[in-house]
Amino acid sequence: MAQAQSGEKEDPTKVRNSDLSTSMCSYENLPNHELANLKQDHEVVLVMVPFPAQGHLNQLLQLSCLISSYGLPVYYVGSATHNRQAKVRANALNPSDIAKIHFHDLPTPEFASPPPDFNALSKFPSHLQPSWNASMLLRELIASFIRNISSKSRRVVIVHDCLMSYNVQDVSSLPNAESYIFNCISVFTLYYSICLFYGMSVQLGEELLKKLPSLEGIMSDEVRDFTNSQNPYMDIRSGDIHNTSKVIEGKFLDLLAQAEINQNKKQWAVGPILPTKLDHSSNRNNTCLEWLNKQPPRSVIYISFGTTTSLSDREIKELAVGLEQSKQKFIWVLRDADRGDIFTGKARRVELPEGFEERVKEVGLVVREWAPQPEILAHSSTGGFMSHCGWNSCIESITMGVPIAAWPMHSDQPNNGFLVTEILKIGLLVREWEKREELVSASTIENVVSKLMASEEGDGIRKRAEELGEAVRRSTEIGGASRIELDSFIAYITR
Incomplete structure (x- = not known):
């Protein structure tokens, strides 16, 4: 161009x-x-x-x-x-x-x-x-x-x-x-x-x-x-x-x-x-990747809302219940939004429903620290990504051929979600932007996760995402x- x-x-x-x-x-x-052709001045x-x-x-x-x-x-x-x-x-x-x-x-x-x-x-x-x-x-x-x-x-x-x-x-x-x-x-x-x-x-x-x-x-x-x-x-x-x-x-x-x-x-x-083409050597001992190594291909949905989104206690509870009811495997990065200076202040520790992590330990992993997102998305066991649709996350998911459950939160994210779901057709919308101030129910989350990860429609979306990812990498x-x-x-x- x-x-x-x-x-x-x-x-x-x-x-x-x-x-x-x-x-x-x-x-x-x-x-x-x-490299020998390069001038040193x-x-x-x-x-x-x-x-x-x-x-x-x-x-x-x-x-x-x-x-x-x-x-x-x-x-x-x-x-x-x-x-x-x-x-x-x-x-x-x-x-x-x-x-x-x-x-x-x-x-x-x-x-x-x-x-x-x-x-x-x-x-x-x-x-x-x-x-x-x-x-x-x-x-x-x-x-x-x-x-x-x-x-x-x-x-x-x-x-x-x-x-x-x-x-x-x-x-x-x-x-x-x-x-x-x-x-x-x-x-x-x-x-x-x-x-x-x-x-x-x-x-x-x-x-x-x-x-x-x-x-x-x-x-x-x-x-x-x-x-x-x-x-x-x-x-x-x-x-x-x-x-x-x-x-x-x-x-x-x-x-x-x-x-x-x-x-x-x-x-x-x-x-x-x-x-x-990712070098995994620096993440060999990462909990997320070790856990993914034990899961079947494309069986895990990865959930992360980036560095500028904080969910309320009610939202976290609905998401936890929805994930549990979907019976799908998941990795959930549960972190608060960044402060302006990430090296100051103590992060809030979010409380999950009582007994949640114990009940889902065979199918899910909750991560509270920084996670190697590109490597998780590139892993063969990852089959979906519930995302806020920041462009960084979208381009990583598209490149790795992973379909997106789009849950935009602010800024350019509603447009990115629209691009992913309506134009590229490699994702599903979790909730419409016009309903952004409404609580997303556990049943809505369960339905979207189940549709993306375990339905014919989800398989079709995943196939398109994989084909696009391959073309992007080429x-x-x-x-x-x-x-x-x-x-x-x-x-x-x-x-």
Whole structure:
């Protein structure tokens, strides 16, 4: 896509750089002797500027490792606290590849780090707002770092979260620097948002338009203002990178290109950026994977609502009863939402119905600590995923060919759930977005789990999910759509 838009002939010496080994990430390995072709003077340096929320930190770190595997130096720039968080939770990434990333720790501004309100009707994690506000104090430190790097390089390429646009605005004052937004959301969500912003009609069939979830209640007014405050600084960018594949969202990538035609921004769909061939050695003794090793193929549903959702005691009780009544095997990650600083404060210990864990010990596993989600989804015993539908979780599940029981909670999640269930048809909806403030009953949960895991309809959904996953994984190999896009991006920034 980007190759067609750039209008420039690629320098064959640059294309050779794009063939370097990408050993740990999504893309197929190349012979190590190719590394000998790499210049050591690091003419082009990349600076990653993530937004301080787990799903964003994680995706930018995955992309850092992917780009670093082309032999380019990559700096990951953020507050010391959030850089530490990114490293501690680097699921599925090989430690030796993370070691190649240059983490540049900025002093962490002081901010309140309250616990989540698990009884709030809105699931939006407003308790994280102080940490997000504090991140806007990093502009001068980021600008100083980029100026320093730019004085020693032919070109500095800044790849940043769209929510950090304000912080990287000084890029425009440097003659040898250019910036790109990395979008941590689905292209469908981005396209839908642009249509609403410009008053354009959404190009979907009539039946799908009727089912499209409203944007009401997806976020707080404060975060909407925060997001809007980034808009004036987004035009500085030279293009957009997307964590998706043409195999998944080709139609919406084309529609997005049409919608943004006047902005003349380049687009690259390089996803999935997570490793598709996972190194399990670092998780050999993990309780979840050991338990999965003893289960039949595709028999287990994995339940996790990410790092920004807290369930109330009533919701947890209904979910526990629903899982028990479904009689399906499960792994349930039962954790509260993150605080702004995950290294402070004591997490709430949720109480399950009396005797629950003892009664289900033959069929279920409750996990209260951090779980290796990509490895769980990649395991042959995993046959379904009950998810909040954050894009990180969606892209992991899609890549591993696992169907989704979609239970969106806030932000882009209702749109992602719609993409999964109505467009890709690789999942079932647990509850409609319009009923988000109603308690989901145990019987509803039992029915959805049973349908996904033990019915003909569920088998059909799983078959589609597996076929899509296989196609997505192929797209990351040499000659595949996503590999071509990534090579194109590398060729462009090293031109």
